[in-house]
Amino acid sequence: NAGVTQTPKFQVLKTGQSMTLQCAQDMNHNSMYWYRQDPGMGLRLIYYSASEGTTDKGEVPNGYNVSRLNKREFSLRLESAAPSQTSVYFCASSPSPDGTGELFFGEGSRLTVL
Amino acid sequence: QKEVEQNSGPLSVPEGAIASLNCTYSDRGSQSFFWYRQYSGKSPELIMSIYSNGDKEDGRFTAQLNKASQYVSLLIRDSQPSDSATYLCAIDPGGSYIPTFGRGTSLIVHP
Numbered sequence: 001n002a003g004v005t006q007t008p009k010f011q012v013l014k015t016g017q018s019m020t021l022q023c024a025q026d027m028n029h030n031s032m033y034w035y036r037q038d039p040g041m042g043l044r045l046i047y048y049s050a051s052e053g054t055t056d057k058g059e060v061p062n063g064y065n066v067s068r069l070n071k072r073e074f075s076l077r078l079e080s081a082a083p084s085q086t087s088v089y090f091c092a093s094s095p096s097p098d099g100t101g102e103l104f105f106g107e108g109s110r111l112t113v114l
Numbered sequence: 115q116k117e118v119e120q121n122s123g124p125l126s127v128p129e130g131a132i133a134s135l136n137c138t139y140s141d142r143g144s145q146s147f148f149w150y151r152q153y154s155g156k157s158p159e160l161i162m163s164i165y166s167n168g169d170k171e172d173g174r175f176t177a178q179l180n181k182a183s184q185y186v187s188l189l190i191r192d193s194q195p196s197d198s199a200t201y202l203c204a205i206d207p208g209g210s211y212i213p214t215f216g217r218g219t220s221l222i223v224h225p
Contacts, residue, residue, distance in 0.1 A: 031211055040122070042202065042217035050211070090157055096211035101146045103213065105157040
Protein backbone atom coordinates (compact mmCIF):
# COMPACT_ATOMS: atom_id res chain seq x y z
CA ASN A 1 0.00 0.00 0.00
CA ALA A 2 2.90 2.37 -0.76
CA GLY A 3 1.17 4.75 -3.22
CA VAL A 4 3.64 7.52 -4.13
CA THR A 5 7.11 7.26 -2.63
CA GLN A 6 9.60 10.12 -2.63
CA THR A 7 13.25 10.05 -1.65
CA PRO A 8 14.98 11.64 0.08
CA LYS A 9 12.61 13.16 2.63
CA PHE A 10 15.15 15.73 3.80
CA GLN A 11 18.21 17.18 2.09
CA VAL A 12 20.58 20.05 2.74
CA LEU A 13 22.66 21.30 -0.17
CA LYS A 14 25.20 24.01 -0.68
CA THR A 15 24.71 26.53 -3.46
CA GLY A 16 25.88 25.06 -6.75
CA GLN A 17 25.54 21.42 -5.76
CA SER A 18 23.34 19.10 -7.76
CA MET A 19 20.88 16.48 -6.68
CA THR A 20 18.02 14.33 -7.90
CA LEU A 21 14.71 13.80 -6.17
CA GLN A 22 13.26 10.40 -6.87
CA CYS A 23 9.58 9.55 -7.13
CA ALA A 24 7.89 6.24 -7.78
CA GLN A 25 4.24 5.20 -7.81
CA ASP A 26 2.79 1.73 -7.69
CA MET A 27 -0.77 2.56 -8.77
CA ASN A 28 -0.19 2.17 -12.53
CA HIS A 29 -1.03 5.83 -13.03
CA ASN A 30 -0.45 7.54 -16.35
CA SER A 31 0.30 11.08 -15.19
CA MET A 32 2.94 12.29 -12.77
CA TYR A 33 3.72 15.74 -11.46
CA TRP A 34 6.32 17.68 -9.50
CA TYR A 35 5.12 20.61 -7.38
CA ARG A 36 6.93 22.91 -5.01
CA GLN A 37 5.29 24.47 -2.00
CA ASP A 38 6.55 27.63 -0.37
CA PRO A 39 4.97 29.48 2.56
CA GLY A 40 2.06 31.57 1.36
CA MET A 41 2.50 30.45 -2.25
CA GLY A 42 0.46 27.28 -2.44
CA LEU A 43 1.46 24.46 -4.75
CA ARG A 44 3.19 25.48 -7.95
CA LEU A 45 3.72 23.05 -10.79
CA ILE A 46 7.32 22.56 -11.89
CA TYR A 47 6.96 19.80 -14.51
CA TYR A 48 4.49 17.13 -15.38
CA SER A 49 4.38 13.99 -17.45
CA ALA A 50 1.14 12.89 -19.08
CA SER A 51 2.54 9.52 -20.06
CA GLU A 52 5.75 7.55 -20.19
CA GLY A 53 8.24 9.28 -22.46
CA THR A 54 6.63 12.72 -22.34
CA THR A 55 7.35 15.69 -20.10
CA ASP A 56 6.16 19.29 -20.15
CA LYS A 57 6.99 22.46 -18.30
CA GLY A 58 4.73 23.81 -15.64
CA GLU A 59 4.57 27.22 -14.03
CA VAL A 60 8.08 27.33 -12.50
CA PRO A 61 10.44 25.05 -14.51
CA ASN A 62 13.60 27.19 -14.46
CA GLY A 63 16.51 25.50 -12.72
CA TYR A 64 14.99 22.02 -12.92
CA ASN A 65 15.04 19.04 -15.24
CA VAL A 66 12.92 15.93 -15.14
CA SER A 67 13.02 12.42 -16.46
CA ARG A 68 10.13 9.98 -16.82
CA LEU A 69 12.19 6.85 -16.62
CA ASN A 70 9.25 4.49 -17.03
CA LYS A 71 5.60 4.48 -16.09
CA ARG A 72 6.41 4.17 -12.38
CA GLU A 73 9.22 6.69 -11.94
CA PHE A 74 9.53 10.44 -12.40
CA SER A 75 12.66 12.16 -11.15
CA LEU A 76 13.42 15.85 -10.61
CA ARG A 77 16.98 17.12 -10.95
CA LEU A 78 18.53 20.32 -9.70
CA GLU A 79 21.73 20.83 -11.69
CA SER A 80 23.07 23.80 -9.72
CA ALA A 81 21.08 24.44 -6.59
CA ALA A 82 20.26 27.99 -5.53
CA PRO A 83 18.88 29.28 -2.21
CA SER A 84 15.65 30.20 -4.05
CA GLN A 85 15.08 26.49 -4.54
CA THR A 86 14.72 25.94 -0.81
CA SER A 87 11.24 24.48 -0.62
CA VAL A 88 9.11 21.44 0.00
CA TYR A 89 8.77 19.34 -3.13
CA PHE A 90 5.81 17.09 -3.74
CA CYS A 91 5.53 14.41 -6.34
CA ALA A 92 2.02 13.39 -7.34
CA SER A 93 0.41 10.93 -9.68
CA SER A 94 -2.97 10.62 -11.31
CA PRO A 95 -4.76 8.01 -13.40
CA SER A 96 -5.63 10.80 -15.87
CA PRO A 97 -6.84 10.81 -18.53
CA ASP A 98 -8.70 7.98 -16.86
CA GLY A 99 -10.37 8.58 -13.54
CA THR A 100 -11.63 11.84 -12.14
CA GLY A 101 -8.53 14.03 -12.11
CA GLU A 102 -7.64 13.37 -8.48
CA LEU A 103 -3.98 13.68 -7.56
CA PHE A 104 -2.26 11.36 -5.13
CA PHE A 105 0.70 12.94 -3.35
CA GLY A 106 3.90 11.62 -1.92
CA GLU A 107 5.01 12.63 1.56
CA GLY A 108 7.21 15.44 0.31
CA SER A 109 10.91 16.18 0.18
CA ARG A 110 12.18 19.08 2.26
CA LEU A 111 15.16 20.73 0.57
CA THR A 112 17.32 23.45 2.06
CA VAL A 113 19.93 25.18 -0.07
CA LEU A 114 22.52 27.12 1.90
CA GLN B 115 -2.64 33.04 -16.19
CA LYS B 116 -5.35 30.92 -14.69
CA GLU B 117 -6.03 32.11 -11.17
CA VAL B 118 -7.50 30.40 -8.16
CA GLU B 119 -8.12 32.66 -5.20
CA GLN B 120 -8.64 31.72 -1.58
CA ASN B 121 -8.65 33.73 1.60
CA SER B 122 -5.53 32.66 3.47
CA GLY B 123 -7.22 32.96 6.86
CA PRO B 124 -6.85 31.73 9.45
CA LEU B 125 -10.53 30.96 9.76
CA SER B 126 -11.28 30.21 13.37
CA VAL B 127 -14.51 28.43 14.34
CA PRO B 128 -15.68 26.80 17.57
CA GLU B 129 -16.08 23.06 17.79
CA GLY B 130 -19.46 21.98 16.48
CA ALA B 131 -19.91 24.99 14.21
CA ILE B 132 -20.08 25.09 10.43
CA ALA B 133 -16.87 26.11 8.70
CA SER B 134 -17.29 27.75 5.30
CA LEU B 135 -14.33 27.90 2.93
CA ASN B 136 -14.51 29.73 -0.37
CA CYS B 137 -12.62 29.72 -3.63
CA THR B 138 -13.00 31.79 -6.79
CA TYR B 139 -11.46 31.12 -10.16
CA SER B 140 -10.84 33.03 -13.35
CA ASP B 141 -11.13 30.42 -16.13
CA ARG B 142 -14.76 30.05 -17.20
CA GLY B 143 -13.91 26.86 -19.05
CA SER B 144 -12.92 25.03 -15.86
CA GLN B 145 -14.53 21.64 -15.58
CA SER B 146 -13.24 19.88 -12.48
CA PHE B 147 -13.03 21.22 -8.96
CA PHE B 148 -11.30 19.70 -5.97
CA TRP B 149 -10.78 20.33 -2.29
CA TYR B 150 -7.64 18.96 -0.65
CA ARG B 151 -6.86 18.96 3.05
CA GLN B 152 -3.28 19.41 4.22
CA TYR B 153 -2.25 18.94 7.81
CA SER B 154 0.83 20.82 8.96
CA GLY B 155 3.96 19.07 7.71
CA LYS B 156 1.99 16.55 5.67
CA SER B 157 1.02 16.14 2.06
CA PRO B 158 -2.33 17.16 0.55
CA GLU B 159 -5.11 14.58 0.40
CA LEU B 160 -8.32 14.81 -1.59
CA ILE B 161 -11.51 15.22 0.42
CA MET B 162 -14.04 16.34 -2.18
CA SER B 163 -14.43 16.68 -5.92
CA ILE B 164 -17.29 18.30 -7.82
CA TYR B 165 -17.97 18.64 -11.52
CA SER B 166 -21.46 20.10 -11.96
CA ASN B 167 -23.37 23.02 -10.49
CA GLY B 168 -25.03 22.50 -7.17
CA ASP B 169 -24.18 20.72 -3.96
CA LYS B 170 -22.36 17.48 -3.33
CA GLU B 171 -22.42 15.98 0.14
CA ASP B 172 -20.07 13.44 1.69
CA GLY B 173 -20.51 12.92 5.41
CA ARG B 174 -19.84 16.21 7.19
CA PHE B 175 -18.48 17.80 4.02
CA THR B 176 -20.49 19.61 1.35
CA ALA B 177 -18.97 21.06 -1.79
CA GLN B 178 -20.93 23.76 -3.61
CA LEU B 179 -20.25 24.84 -7.19
CA ASN B 180 -21.59 27.87 -9.01
CA LYS B 181 -20.04 28.11 -12.46
CA ALA B 182 -21.92 31.27 -13.41
CA SER B 183 -20.41 33.11 -10.45
CA GLN B 184 -17.14 31.20 -10.73
CA TYR B 185 -16.88 30.04 -7.18
CA VAL B 186 -16.66 26.79 -5.33
CA SER B 187 -17.05 26.40 -1.60
CA LEU B 188 -16.58 23.75 1.04
CA LEU B 189 -18.79 23.50 4.10
CA ILE B 190 -17.71 21.44 7.09
CA ARG B 191 -20.56 20.70 9.47
CA ASP B 192 -20.03 19.86 13.14
CA SER B 193 -16.41 21.01 12.91
CA GLN B 194 -13.95 19.09 15.04
CA PRO B 195 -10.46 20.06 16.25
CA SER B 196 -9.16 17.31 13.97
CA ASP B 197 -10.44 19.37 11.01
CA SER B 198 -7.82 22.01 11.77
CA ALA B 199 -5.69 22.09 8.65
CA THR B 200 -5.07 24.05 5.48
CA TYR B 201 -7.67 23.50 2.77
CA LEU B 202 -6.50 23.80 -0.81
CA CYS B 203 -8.85 24.50 -3.67
CA ALA B 204 -7.72 23.02 -6.99
CA ILE B 205 -9.27 23.59 -10.38
CA ASP B 206 -8.66 21.73 -13.60
CA PRO B 207 -9.33 24.07 -16.50
CA GLY B 208 -10.78 22.54 -19.61
CA GLY B 209 -10.04 18.96 -18.70
CA SER B 210 -6.28 19.33 -19.02
CA TYR B 211 -5.67 17.12 -15.97
CA ILE B 212 -3.23 19.73 -14.74
CA PRO B 213 -4.93 21.34 -11.76
CA THR B 214 -4.09 24.82 -10.56
CA PHE B 215 -4.04 25.21 -6.79
CA GLY B 216 -5.06 28.12 -4.67
CA ARG B 217 -2.82 29.21 -1.82
CA GLY B 218 -5.01 27.53 0.75
CA THR B 219 -7.12 28.61 3.70
CA SER B 220 -5.97 27.77 7.20
CA LEU B 221 -8.81 26.48 9.38
CA ILE B 222 -8.58 26.37 13.15
CA VAL B 223 -11.31 24.61 15.11
CA HIS B 224 -11.05 25.45 18.80
CA PRO B 225 -12.67 23.42 21.58
